[in-house]
Amino acid sequence: MAPPGETEQPQASSDAAPVAAPVAAPVAAPSPPSPPPEKPSAVRQRSYVVLSFWLVVLLLGVPFWWKTTAIYRADLPLDRMLKWADGKACRPVFPLQISIQADTLQEQEAQNLIRLTQHALDDLNDFSGHHLRLQLAPRNAPIPRDDFQTALTIRLKPGPSSSASLNRESAVLDITYPPNHVPSLTSPSSPLASYITNELRATFAEEQSIISYLLSTSSMSTGVRPQGLSGEAAEALSKRTTRSLRYAPTYHLTFSLFTGNALPNTWDIEAALDEYIRPMLEVLRPIHNFTIDTQVQLYAIPGVQSQVLSKDHLSSFINAAEWPLSPSIGKAPTVNFVIYIGNQTVGLDAESETSQSWMIPQWGTVYLLSQPDTASHVSTAALKQPMLTFGGHLLSLLGTPQSGSLPLRLSTLGRIRSTDLLLRASSTLGSLARLSLALPSISIPRSVADGVSKTMHHLELACADLGGPQGLMHARIAEEEAERAFFEKSMVGQLYFPDEHKIAVYLPLLGPVFVPLLLGLINEAKRLIKEAKQKAMDARTKKHHLHDGTALDCRVYHPASSLAAAAAAPAAGGPRHEEAPWKRHAAVFAHPYAPMGGSFDDPLLDMVAGQLLRKGYLLGTFNFRGAGRSAGRTSWTAKPERDDYISFVGFMAHYLHRLASSGATETASHSPRPILMMAGYSYGAMVTAQLPPLRELLEPFASPDSGSHAAQIRLRAEGWAEQQKQARGRQRKAHGASSNPEKSSSPSVPANGRLPPIEGFVVPQPAYLLVSPLQGLVTHLATMSLVPPVFARRRPPQEDEAEAKLVRNPTLAVFGDGDVFVPVGKLRAWVGRLSSQPGSRFQGHEIGSAGHFWAEEGVLRSMLDLVCDFAGKLYCDGI
DSSP states (O other): OOOOOOOOOEEEEOSSSSBBBOOOOOOOOOOOOOOOOOHHHHHHHHHHHHHHHHHHHIIEEEHHHHHOOOOOOOOOOOOHHHHHHTSSSSHHHHEEEEEEEEETSSSHHHHHHHHHHHHHHHHHOOHHHHHHEEOOTTOOOOOSSOOEEEEEEEEEEESSSEEEEEEEEESEEEEEGGGGGSSSTTTTTTHHHHHHHHHHHHTTTHHHHHHHHHHTTTTTTTOOOOOOOOHHHHHHHHHHHHSSSOSEEEEEEEEEEEEEESOOOEEOOOHIIIIHHHHHHHTTTTEEEEEEEEEEEEEEEOOOOOOOOOHHHHHHOOTTTTSSSOOBTTBBBBBEEEESSSSOOEEOOOOOEEEEEEEETTEEEEEEOOOTTTTEEOOOHHHHHHHHHHHHHHHHHHTOSSOOOHHHHHHHHHHHHHHHHHHHHHHHHHHHHHHHHHHHHHOHHHHHHHHHHHHHHHHHHHHHHTTTTHHHHHHHHHHHHOOOOOOOHHHHGGGOOHHHHHHHHHHHHHHHHHHHHHHHHHHHHHHHHHHHHHHHHHHHTTOOOOOOOOOBBBEEEEEEGGHHHHOOOOSSTTTOOOOOOOOOOEEEOOOOOOOTSSTTTTTHHHHHHOOOOOOOOOOEEOOOSTTOOSSOOOOOOSHHHHHHHHHHHHHHHHHHHHHHHTTTTTGGGGGGGOEEEEEEEHHHHHHHHHHOOHHHHHHHGGGGGGTHHHHHHHHHHHHHHHHHHHHHHHHEEEEEEOOOOOOOOOOOOSSSBOOOOOOTTTOEEEEEEEESSSOOOHHHHTOOOOOOGGGOOOOHHHHHHHHHHHHSEEEEEEEEOOOSSSSSHHHHHHHHHHHHHOOOEEEEEEEETOOOOOOOOHHHHHHHHHHHHHHHHHHOOOO
């Protein structure tokens, strides 16, 4: 609290009613200029602003930012995906069924031949993934067509010598043998078995090499690469793989006729396709689907005009800028077959050798067809050789093996495609798993997880039926799902937005916003830590702060006995009247609740204060903050009001000491220890009961900092005492009284540091007067302490000390049994508890039919009589 800002000069009064004349407050000693202290309301407002900003950031901003920028990552079975990529989930094995028709042999001879041949195959097989399994076909059984379970049928027929030939129309190997080559039942080996073994190995050698090469170049190469694959064979297979088209379920075939002039302008393409191309496409239909488009382009100038084209010319012969070659239609890749009408040829290595066509890897074929200059139409016969060339090149572009009959080559192509699709799908799964691990911030939508699940499901089905049509179908679906999952649009976009870019976006945007918020939070934290440390230090030293410098409106009334010397001076030798000397006793009286009209002008307070003044007490009254002309406003906790009371008590104690030691009364120094009665009515009584003990209350004034509020209060009290002394001296001179000259000294104010302790300062003896005190629920409402003590685990120590002072020192509590604010039962219990303690000096009096405001008939006089008896006894007898 600050020193009282609005005051009234102490004045002697001999009648009952206190009368005061307002005078200007003395000016405090000059102090070094300093900025005005920050108001508590401004501090609270700043704290609320910082808190509100952080609440908005934490409760709205952060969740909104987290929700809008969160990256969804669906759970992927990374371990299973890596197992597929490493070849641990599936070991590709191709069990090829070989059916042997031996109708000319006895059953036992045929079974023995198959047994010997199987042993020979197993002994020579160096590729564990490629198994040939022999079985005996039923006698006289027809050759099965579209039997995908049987890779090859061997027909054994006796003949003059051993020979073998593949059937061009079906997967049949015809073998003739001399009768004497048939093994006996006890023979461990047989020339016929060895011959069949060698023919089977030669027939499937190319397929075995291609599959082993695919496995060796994939992540599944561990333990599956055959030992017999030479470097030249591996290089040739690499070129074949590079030349072949990537697998697709459907291909678009474009047949184009280009001519350098206006002729020919028609051709029998449909007839040629029906005769030479479509039969082959029907055979390929279990593996691929095809669409066909044709076109004729006149005046098409090639990129090279030379009559004989060298190898260097072939890459620039296609005039891509002018020739309208059809691009890919939909998702199907395009295979181009171009017939160019002209007399040009392709030169080979030998000078005399030429060719009419060449194949472009993964693109198609160009055929140079020579026609008479006047021919306007290209017949089917003229298209035969180009169509046959196109058919052979199409098989090469699809990756079909070069040896064997067409049905056998197509059967092998199905197994090669199954292997290729299986390996590509597994590799894509591994790439996706490694990408997910390498980029923790990449988005993984639910569709990717679904695609991975479908891929692994179809891979398992394909692995269980490798080599069959169902295995090819599942491998194709697995590869499509894996590619779709890996190239998901929403996921691929994240690859090009790394964390560095996020920092570059967020930092300029959020940096200027968070810097003041962070600094404000740091400053508030520092302030709270400082206040916590100060409170802890105050708790250790048991000092109470006068915290916010609020100016209070107060009055001081002097009893007649304090002016006895001045008032008793006779005029011109007249008789001297002796008055009882003032014993330096004083009282402080606090008013009721300010929002309900309470102030130091309350009528009841005026009557009780008048009784104390008549008993010889120097009386001080003041307005709590928010009442009358006092600054500030009423608090919700009553703690600031308690500090207001402490401030005024400190002022009164030092005012009394300075007034007594200044010689205002000569007999004051011989008086007993003064009494300071602290009194209150209603709300003021509640605040009085909550005050700490008087000695502890006065500790902040003992040696305060020169710039503190406690120092200003103490200096103001001493200055008023000096003014009072000068006023008494002038009164004595006016009455002609002689007295020792008094030294007038203003209180010293150090430039910095602390005020020195007052020598000879005597702490008054405390006493307490409580009129209509508040107890129970109304006390909790007035102090915003809504948890009753019965529910509290432990009462605060300061409450115990505040209540103990009422027991140790003379205390009078006066209340009525008709109080509307406090149940009389609460008051009776409170009085009984305090008065029953050992050595208690607390006394409570209950007045019948009296209410809180003492307006009932006769109750006010009863209350005033009790107050007069209590105050008079203390004044006369002391404590």
